[in-house]
Amino acid sequence: xxxxxxxxxxxxxxxxxxxxxxxxxxxxxxxxxxxxxxxxxxxxxxxxxxxxxxxxxxxxxxxxxxxxxxxxxxxxxxxxxxxxxxxxxxxxxxxxxxxxxxxxxxxxxxxxxxxxxxxxxxxxxxxxxxxxxxxxxxxxxxxxxxxxxxxxxxxxxxxxxxxxxxxxxxxxxxxxxxxxxxxxxxxxxxxxxxxxxxxxxxxxxxxxxxxxxxxxxxxxxxxxxxxxxxxxxxxxxxxxxxxxxxxxxxxxxxxxxxxxxxxxxxxxxxxxxxxxxxxxxxxxxxxxxxxxxxxxxxxxxxxxxxxxxxxxxxxxxxxxxxxxxxxxxxxxxxxxxxxxxxxxxxxxxxxxxxxxxxx
Ligand code: NAD
Ligand code: ZN
Numbered sequence: 001x002x003x004x005x006x007x008x009x010x011x012x013x014x015x016x017x018x019x020x021x022x023x024x025x026x027x028x029x030x031x032x033x034x035x036x037x038x039x040x041x042x043x044x045x046x047x048x049x050x051x052x053x054x055x056x057x058x059x060x061x062x063x064x065x066x067x068x069x070x071x072x073x074x075x076x077x078x079x080x081x082x083x084x085x086x087x088x089x090x091x092x093x094x095x096x097x098x099x100x101x102x103x104x105x106x107x108x109x110x111x112x113x114x115x116x117x118x119x120x121x122x123x124x125x126x127x128x129x130x131x132x133x134x135x136x137x138x139x140x141x142x143x144x145x146x147x148x149x150x151x152x153x154x155x156x157x158x159x160x161x162x163x164x165x166x167x168x169x170x171x172x173x174x175x176x177x178x179x180x181x182x183x184x185x186x187x188x189x190x191x192x193x194x195x196x197x198x199x200x201x202x203x204x205x206x207x208x209x210x211x212x213x214x215x216x217x218x219x220x221x222x223x224x225x226x227x228x229x230x231x232x233x234x235x236x237x238x239x240x241x242x243x244x245x246x247x248x249x250x251x252x253x254x255x256x257x258x259x260x261x262x263x264x265x266x267x268x269x270x271x272x273x274x275x276x277x278x279x280x281x282x283x284x285x286x287x288x289x290x291x292x293x294x295x296x297x298x299x300x301x302x303x304x305x306x307x308x309x310x311x312x313x314x315x316x317x318x319x320x321x322x323x324x325x326x327x328x329x330x331x332x333x334x335x336x337x338x339x340x341x342x343x344x345x346x347x348x349x350x351x352x353x354x355x356x357x358x359x
Contacts, residue, residue: 249269
C-alpha cells in the first residue's frame with residue numbers, strides 16, 4: 001500500500017508505514033530493480049539512532065557502505081558536496097547505483113543533488129526522518145546553498161522511491177515537530193477546508209501524534225503536495241501556491257540569521273501574515289483568530305515580524321528568488337482551499353507589518 005507520484009521522467013512510490021525501515025533492502029530492490037550498488041548518505045544524529053536498522057535489512061554479504069553528514073543547514077555546502085562526490089567515486093558507484101538519503105530535508109537536498117549530478121544523474125531514494133521531510137522528499141527539488149543565498153544551486157531530480165517510517169519521528173525534538181507541522185497546516189490551508197478542520201480537531205498536541213492518525217496526516221499532506229507538483233513540476237504556475245506563508249517566512253528566517261528560527265516557526269508567522277493580507281486585499285473570509293489560537297496552543301510563536309524592522313523585511317522579500325523583477329508576489333487565499341497569486345503593494349505591506357494585530 002503506497003502513494004504513487006508522477007514526475008516528468010518517471011513515477012515513484014511513497015511507502016508510509018511504522019517499522020518499514022526494517023524492510024529497506026527489499027523496497028530499494030522494488031524501486032530500482034536492476035541496481036548494482038547502494039550507498040547511504042545519513043544525517044549524523046539519524047545515523048547514530050537508526051543506521052543499524054537499515055544495514056541489517058540487507059543480507060550480511062551485501063551490506064551497503066555509508067557516510068555521515070554533520071547535522072544542520074551548514075552541511076548543504078559546496079565543500080560537503082565535493083566530499084560526497086569524492087565518496088561516490090571511491091565507492092565506485094556507476095550509473096545504476098543508488099544513493100539513499102537518510103535524514104531530514106538537509107540530507108535529502110544534498111544527497112539528492114549529489115545523485116542528480118554524479119555521472120549526470122543516478123537514482124536515489126529518500127528515507128525521510130523528520131516531519132518536515134514529508135514535504136521536501138516529494139517533488140524533485142534538490143540543492144545546496146551558496147554562502148550568500150540559500151538553495152541557490154540545485155537541480156530537479158525526483159527520487160525513485162520514498163520510504164517513510166513514522167516511528168523514527170518519535171526521537172525528533174519538539175521544535176522540529178513544530179517546524180514540520182507548519183507545512184502540514186500550509187498544505188491544508190491551500191487545498192482543503194475539511195483537512196484543516198480535521199487537523200484542528202485531531203491534532204492538539206504534537207507530542208501525542210503517532211500511529212494511524214500520524215500516518216493518515218502524512219498521506220493527506222503528501223497527496224496535496226503531489227497533486228500540485230504533478231500539475232506543475234517546474235514552477236511555472238500553481239506550484240507557487242506551495243509558497244504560501246513563505247514570502248515573509250523566508251524573510252524572517254534570513255533576518256534572524258539562518259539556524260536561529262526553525263523554518264516552520266517562521267512559516268507559521270508568514271501564514272498568519274498572508275491571512276491578514278488576504279483579508280485586507282481580497283476581503284477574504286478566513287478563520288484568522290481560530291488559526292491563531294490553534295497555532296499558539298501548539299507552541300508556535302506568532303507575529304515574529306513585529307520584532308523586526310519592516311523596511312528590512314520588505315528588502316529581503318524583494319531579494320527572494322521567487323520574486324520576479326523586484327515585485328513582491330504573495331500567495332493569498334480567497335478562502336481556505338482557494339489560493340491565488342497576487343502582487344502586493346508596498347504601502348499595504350508596510351502598513352500590515354508595522355501595525356498592531358487587531359484582536
Ligand atoms: P534537518 O534535516 O536539518 O533536520 C533537523 C534536525 O533534526 C537535525 O539536527 C537532524 O540531525 C535531526 N533529526 C533528523 N531526524 C531525526 C530523528 N528521526 N530523530 C532525531 N533527530 C533527528 O531539517 P529539516 O527541517 O528536516 O529540513 C530542512 C531543510 O529542508 C532545509 O535545508 C530546506 O531548505 C529543505 N527543504 C527542501 C525542500 C525541497 O522541496 N527540496 C522543501 C522544504 C525544505
Ligand atoms: Zn517550507
